Amino acid sequence: MSKQNVYDNNVFFEKYRSSRGNEVNFNDCIETPILLAMLPDLHGKTILDIGCGMGQHAKQYSDMGAEAVLGIDISEKMLEYAKEHNKADNIAYRRMAMEDIDAINQQFDLVTSSLVFDYVEDFGGLMMKIRNLMKKDAEFVFSMSHPIVTAWDGVYDRYTRTETGERLYANLRNYCREGLRKVDWVVNGYECYHRTVSSLINALTGAGFMIEECREAHISDEMREKYPALFGGTIHRPEFIFFRCRKMPGK
Numbered sequence: 001m002s003k004q005n006v007y008d009n010n011v012f013f014e015k016y017r018s019s020r021g022n023e024v025n026f027n028d029c030i031e032t033p034i035l036l037a038m039l040p041d042l043h044g045k046t047i048l049d050i051g052c053g054m055g056q057h058a059k060q061y062s063d064m065g066a067e068a069v070l071g072i073d074i075s076e077k078m079l080e081y082a083k084e085h086n087k088a089d090n091i092a093y094r095r096m097a098m099e100d101i102d103a104i105n106q107q108f109d110l111v112t113s114s115l116v117f118d119y120v121e122d123f124g125g126l127m128m129k130i131r132n133l134m135k136k137d138a139e140f141v142f143s144m145s146h147p148i149v150t151a152w153d154g155v156y157d158r159y160t161r162t163e164t165g166e167r168l169y170a171n172l173r174n175y176c177r178e179g180l181r182k183v184d185w186v187v188n189g190y191e192c193y194h195r196t197v198s199s200l201i202n203a204l205t206g207a208g209f210m211i212e213e214c215r216e217a218h219i220s221d222e223m224r225e226k227y228p229a230l231f232g233g234t235i236h237r238p239e240f241i242f243f244r245c246r247k248m249p250g251k
């Protein structure tokens with residue numbers, strides 16, 4: 001499988017759009033605050049946002065002082081939404097698969113990506129393409145599903161529960177078996193790739209990156225208590241993993 005475009009599926013898109021429309025969701029309450037905290041000062045920076053989706057991050061970067069933001073995404077529907085709801089004079093949206101970014105004829109001060117790399121088959125190859133699009137002192141900040149989360153095949157509950165449904169443990173299945181996972185999640189045959197933590201780290205260093213920071217998703221006890229159905233499981237596992245990288249000198 002390569003270049004799945006599930007966000008252009010009507011059912012998937014509507015489900016995603018409506019969950020992002022809720023005031024309390026995983027992206028806005030967990031992913032975005034951590035990712036933004038890992039970014040450098042954006043004033044005067046040119047930014048490439050890979051898998052920009054509906055453009056929320058591109059708009060934030062523009063509002064935070066970026067000089068120019070290029071958002072690329074494979075989904076026409078996501079880009080349509082971005083162009084309508086998250087536009088600014090210094091943001092350009094372009095339909096493009098991340099696998100094809102070597103066609104971009106520009107280098108950037110910062111490359112970002114939020115929750116997109118789960119969909120790429122050749123993670124190491126993509127890391128090399130990204131490094132080539134970065135200026136000498138550029139930074140690369142991204143999030144993706146934590147490998148603990150992608151170690152799932154859809155056939156069992158993600159948690160071991162008490163009789164009353166309380167989550168006792170997070171379950172893992174075949175963590176050590178990497179590759180395509182096809183599950184019935186929102187749509188039949190949703191596809192993403194599972195990789196171990198060491199594979200992510202080795203792909204980054206192998207592509208010539210220094211890892212300056214790695215974070216795992218967290219949320220406050222207060223939020224967990226306030227929204228137990230949504231965030232109750234986050235005490236057992238980090239949903240996302242985050243990296244901040246630079247090019248190794250001489251690479």
Ligand SMILES: C[S@@+](CC[C@H](N)C(=O)[O-])C[C@H]1O[C@@H](n2cnc3c(N)ncnc32)[C@H](O)[C@@H]1O
Pocket residue numbers: 003004005007027050051052053054055056057072073074075078096097098099113114115116119
């Ligand atoms: C979970 S959404 C995240 C969107 C956005 N980054 C955000 O955080 O709000 C994943 C995005 O990745 C995009 N995507 C999936 N596969 C892609 C590919 N091969 N090339 C480019 N974008 C892709 C989807 O269309 C979708 O917009």
